[in-house]
Amino acid sequence: MLHEEECHCEWCNTELKIIGKEEVRQEVEFIPAHLKVRKIMRYAYECPTCKKDGADVIVKAPTPAPVIPRSLASASSVAWLMHQKFELSIPFYRQEKEWENYGIVLSRATMANWVITASNLWLKPIYDLLHKQLLQSRAIHVDETTMQVLKEPNKPATSKSYMWLYQSSKDASEQMALYHYKPTRAGENARKFLEGYHGFMHCDGYEGYNKVTDVTRVGCWAHLRRKFNDGIPKNSTKTKSQSEVGKDFCDELFEVEREIAYLSPEERLNLRKEKATPILNRFWNWVEQTNALKNSILGKALQYAKNQKVYLMNYLEDGECQLSNNLAERSIRPFVVGRKAWNFSTSTKGATASGVVYSLIQTAKLNGLDPYKYLNYLFEELPDTPFKEYPELLQALLPWSTEVQENCK
Template sequence: MVTGSDSSILLEVIKQQNETIAALKNTIDQMSTDSKILREQIDYLTKKLFGKKSEKTSAISGQITLDAVAFGQFDEAEVEANIEEVEQIISKKKTRAGYSREKALSNLPEEDRVYSLSQEEQVCPTDGDELKYAGKKYLRTEVAYQPATMKLVHIYQENWECRTCRKEGRPYLTQAKTDPPLLQHSMASPSSVAWTMYQKYVNHIPLYRQEKDWKNLGMELSRSTLSNWIVKTSEEWLGAMVSKLHEKLLKQNHLHADESPIQVMKEEGRSNSTKSYMWVYTTGSRSSKPIRIFEYRTGRAGKNASDFLEGYSGYLHTDGFKGYGKVKNIKRCLCWSHVRRYFVDALPKDVKSPGSTLAQQGTLYCNKLFNIEEKLKDLPTEERRVERLKQEIPVLEAFWAWVNTNLEGVLQKSKIGQALQYAKNHQEGLMIFLDDGDCEISNNLAENSIRPFTVGRKNWLFAGSPAGADASAAVYTIVETAKANGLNPYKYLEYLLRHIPSIPNKQQKDMLDKMLPWNPQVQAACRTK
């Protein structure tokens, strides 16, 4: 017979068992969730390590279409396809896209090399008659390489005297005007320093490898000497042009900004492994006077951007980094490429059903916006703004409704959860580009501008000192601004190093204006062929 006390004990045991079962069930659910996130992370890292580096996917190439109920215009590729045109293209012989031999060789000097018979050979071997010229036959065209050469230039200055003044005790000597030395007590010349900079910052050749090239050309120059050339000329001469470009940049209405890590040695109070940053600021894609300015800073604090952009009021294109929020009096335009990148990173592997996952659908929404942008890119400013409102607002409304619908039903820590949350958190900044026809939908311009720095960093690894990092920023500024204006970077570097040292201090402001990369005289002297 069960007593009351036994009954209460039994109920207590059952209660404890239920609580244990519930706790174990919660543990299993949590482990299942963690396992799912870990498997997704493993797939993501595997794709990053061994997969394609490009973000292009089947969703991006237009092979995936959303259900017509979600958004009826995503079948545009099928609707506008021209089968006859495709067949004509396929029937043609395939060649490398965009390649033309005539165009590739149009800027090279030419010479004819004619093989002829010697005087002794101009006799018929059969009957001994003298041979008569009967024309020449074209055989082939070759590209001949002429290695770089180097020479010592000894500088002399002529003195001219007035014999009459000499006899009468007046000043009588007149000296010819000469260019000042680029660096005092140095054999550095504008051409040699410009070439060193060009090799390192355009061709990404570290100084220790350049040291070997100089030796092969007949001169032994240590990498420390080459480094001193870059640092000293950047401090004394190129810095003035960077300041002038900064002044012009702040007068623009549309800017882009980005930043990337750099390792700098010998920073005061910091270990050599501490991460520093190279910042880049660019004019908008529609600017008639493109500028790219690099700035080295010891950290990623938003104050760096705020200090650099002090006095600027306009549109600033950036990624979602919160530090840019410290820049006041601007309209911050966020990047749709970053939104798209989150969805691309969330794409699962081995999904055979097109458009079946949220990541694919999110990617396709972004692609639709970029496809529209591609069609509108050449329109005048106001017309572009109006067409954006007409064509992109329906896509954006559908996208935000889709985000809000699916946000609650996904794991917040999963890749797709992070993608949806990122878009939701930055909705206001992602809509700013609709306000102005000169705004861009992405910050790709800044990312592409800083890419040469990231490529070079893989070769030279680090900056040897803060002064070296500042010098690198100055040279990258000149080089990338030159490229953006269609100039040959080497020619423009050499042009600046040849002319800036000759400018009197009182005339520097006006003279530097005449050396800006869009100046017609500079264009004529340094334009890429």
């Protein structure tokens, strides 16, 4: 708009009037976050009639249960610091400075305690219910990656610990990804977590997965493809190397999967058998007939294929099975990115809580939810939900429930 001194005609000095407007551009304005202190008040009521008769009848209104007893924590503040650390990979020492700019001293030790306490009280029951439902899945994907925990019993601070991932298949009606901290990579960890599961388990060639019994193990062709790819000469040659031939076989199988990806599991299985079987027959014949030095890259790739053949072929058993375990590798990546930012967990309690929070965040994403809104919703609802007496009430708080879908998008 014109300044007041410019709102007069330059010829006759008459005051100018607005006759229209047009949009010139749009700009995004940033409004910094700020904190508010919310006081929880409880009203007391008395009966005036009984008071006149000499009797005191006083009733106090119920108060909402806190997210963390005897603390300043609110549903939104705990959800926000979890969102920042476990979704945006902002470590607590950087959040500490940000909270100070907002006007409150919140130490990283306090933040860690909030995460552990809120996770144990409210998120773990949801996590355990998701775990039970995962064990009913037809097919799952499993992977693991390293992490560091400073204060672990009988282990030096520099030793490796592990975060395991268990995820439902992409065809499952209820999508979930569960992270589970354990001090070692022993296959016994996967066996205990998957006790009672009898479906298809996608994983890499790690022998520890053989500890998981009563499952059909499905191998990963992406791992095999990488092994062949590593053996391809860097300098181009006129003739294809044997490693490139092996990679091409894998590429043919992946092309078949791209063609049938949007079909139902039943239709997918029929076409997979029809189109992939001839490729597989040619591939295994080539594997048997190809000679290579045992310790060469090609030799190791061929031996890996022979050792994993039974598992690699199991994806032909069910349409919900996948050619690779890439689904789990993609889901474990957010944890790997976060690990680079915060480097380590101080205690086993913190590592366990991290796994639970990552699980709720990633599961929220898989179900189309805003993770911060979902965490905030859980912290608002669960403290006043008697789920210990009535466990069935937790069903309404799972990511795919109607109420959650309506409130947490």
